[in-house]
Amino acid sequence: MTRQQLIDQIFAKGTYLCVGLDTDPDKIPDHLKGQPDAVFEFNKAIIDATKDYCVAYKINTAFYEAQGLKGWEVMDRTVRYIPATHFTIADAKRGDIGNTSTQYAKAFFEALPFDAITVAPYMGADSVRPFLEYEDKWAIMLGLTSNPGARDFELLDCSRRQDVLVDGVHTQPRAEGKLFEFVLQKGVEWGSSGNLMFVVGATQAAAFAQIRASTPDHFYLVPGVGAQGGSLKDISEAALTADCGLLVNASRAIIYASEGEDFAQEAAAIAQQYAFEMKGYLDGIRRI
Ligand SMILES: O=c1ccn([C@@H]2O[C@H](COP(=O)(O)O)[C@@H](O)[C@H]2O)c(=O)[nH]1
Secondary structure (H helix, E strand, O other): OOHHHHHHHHHHHOOOEEEEOOOOOOOOOHHHHOOOOHHHHHHHHHHHHHHHHOOEEEEEOHHHHOOHHHHHHHHHHHHHHOOOOOEEEEEEEEOOOHHHHHHHHHHHHHHOOOOEEEEOHHHOHHHHHHHHOOOOOEEEEEEEOOOHHHHOOOOOEOOEEOOEEEOOEEEOOEEOOEHHHHHHHHHHHHOOOOOEEEEEOHHHHHHHHHHHHHOOOOOEEEEOEOOOOEOHHHHHHHHOEOOEOEEEEEOHHHHOOOOOOOHHHHHHHHHHHHHHHHHHHHHOOOOO
8 A cells, every 4th residue: 555545545534543453362252262263253343343443454463373374364364354445564573684574575565465564673774675675565663662661772872973984084973862763763764754654652652742853754653552551642742744644553442342242343432432533633634
């Protein structure tokens, strides 16, 4: 899916919600548990019930990989079941030496038809570039994540003097910033706003305005509202752009809204609430 197609979907539907299909076989309603194809049936019902309120689905691959061969097969059928109007994300957090990343890109963009994959940028340019070589596909680089462990590396102050050769003269300008800010800068160099997004956690609302200022054109995938307590209002006010620029994900808050036979209706009700709030924020911005 192209950037323009994504933006058109967002403004046509008035939502930038991404529903996370983190389907844990132990957490699906009891009446489905005994069924042979329980996880797919659950996903199918959630997709049918929520598709009018969201523009994207994020499949966290861990929940499927944990089920072995059957899990991969269910992931395959689930991503193919999602309507073509919706942006599909493999939350797989891959990234390795170049030739291995090339295989990961093939796995998620060719063998599986995802629009995007989350990528861990720790191994640098050659580990990310293979994901950027596909037309109309996206790499979503981890920037500032939603978890407490973001403090361990991402928030480290990495200000330093850099040796830079300018007109044959070595200079040492000072590069200021935290590790995640250098990651964002590198992402902007490696990709474009048409093939690269960043993950920025909703629990990091205080940092959003500054992040938006440094990367004004890029979309962010924002997990962390709902179960992790992030505020949709805060991130929307700080980081919405004229093109929207946000895909806000909620997984558990939507898919486990009810443990009963009404799970899909309750999921739809929560998704609708998010979409209603998002419509208000979108109405407040001017579309270019
Ligand atoms: O920084 C990050 C990056 C990824 N995630 C993933 O998003 C969802 C969040 O699920 P909730 O149930 O809505 O909390 C999940 O798949 C995480 O692995 C994240 O939370 N934070």
